[in-house]
Amino acid sequence: MNKTALLIGATGLIGSRCLNYLLSDDSYSSIKIITRRSLNNRNEKLIEYVADFEQLEKQREAFVCDDLFCCLGTTLKKAGSRTNFIKVDFEYPYRSAELALMSGAKQFLLVSSLGANKNSKTFYLKIKGEVEEAVSKLNFASVIIFQPSLLLGKREEVRTGERIGEILGKIFSPILLGGLKKYKPIEADTVAKVMVLCANSNYKGINVIQSDEISMKAGM
Template identity: 40%
Template sequence: MKKTAIVLGATGLTGGILLQKLIEDDTYLSIKLFSRSKIEGLPSKVSQYIGDLLNLEQFKADEVYCSIGTTKAKTPDKEVYKQIDYGIPVAAAKLSKENKIDTFLVVSALGANANSSVFYNKTKGEMERDVQKQNIKNTFIFRPSLIGGERKEQRTLEKIGLAIFKVIQPLFIGKLKQYKIIEPDDIAQAMINLANSTSHAEVIITSKDIKRLTKNT
């Protein structure tokens, strides 16, 4: 069966890789992008809806992939930050429920906890909680650790953090494995594999699970 996918966050690192994989996948006849800026050079199977991230009339598909996210450096205003990291995924989940979309996949973060005293973790945790409240049949929440890969914008502190993590990763054994750097390509592939599988009951997908799911084709 040919499918239609909605993608939110295609201008980001993980979302961009996800979009390319969906374009190359013949399972997907149509891809709808909702974003604030246009991506040039996309094939005809991709439709772009610019400005209105959540166009109710066009928000119809078989699956929704949401990798929306910002950073403290890009969005220092906490209210605006929450509108993005919490508001958009939750609104998308509500629209998915309203439009009877049965599969919703969203990228969160390791440490997400609605009761956390850390603003970032709390925001992600509240997002997860309220996405799950929609009771969409196939809801999958991805909690990657530090995400590797090359970004368009310069993030000095993040580059330092990645460099340090790469050095100490061999020490991450047992429960510490979940803190290993995860590549955005692995996240994107795991999302697609999970969306096209009926054999996984997980709702919360950690970095360890993400790596495993890349092998399930």
């Protein structure tokens, strides 16, 4: 195969790992990324676009791809306001999807969150649900939405709440059985690995893959 992938969010917990899997996957001859700062990665397959996410329309060439991977995401604390959170978790992913679709992309893969629901009273989950619904209405041949539980992995910044959640999650994971399996914490690397696996698995239509199924697909 000789596909081109575009990755948005290549510096994040899942995105950085997704980039590594994409670069080592023979299905892709070139990997494009749109980022606010250069990664200084000299891999010959990598094409980097340093850009302002407020002006994505200026990066038309970047959006010419087969598969769009979106790993963008933030927290209310890091975003600083609900307005900024909506930009990162809704506006940028949705606009990227629109531009890629107009440029001929056939498949969109989105990292969302377990519990995402447009009717949720929790702001974070509400916005995740809204972006899921919005991108699902776009005319991609395939939309694959990943809903991981609490993510495990080393971050650049310390998130105290998530760190506490990691510890508690590891303690209670052994008793999360049956329908509760999807609530077990999951390694970011596992999510990234399965994203690339699914991109090459001929999915059609709208597909939602929850955390326990992500683990299962990874052979865990």
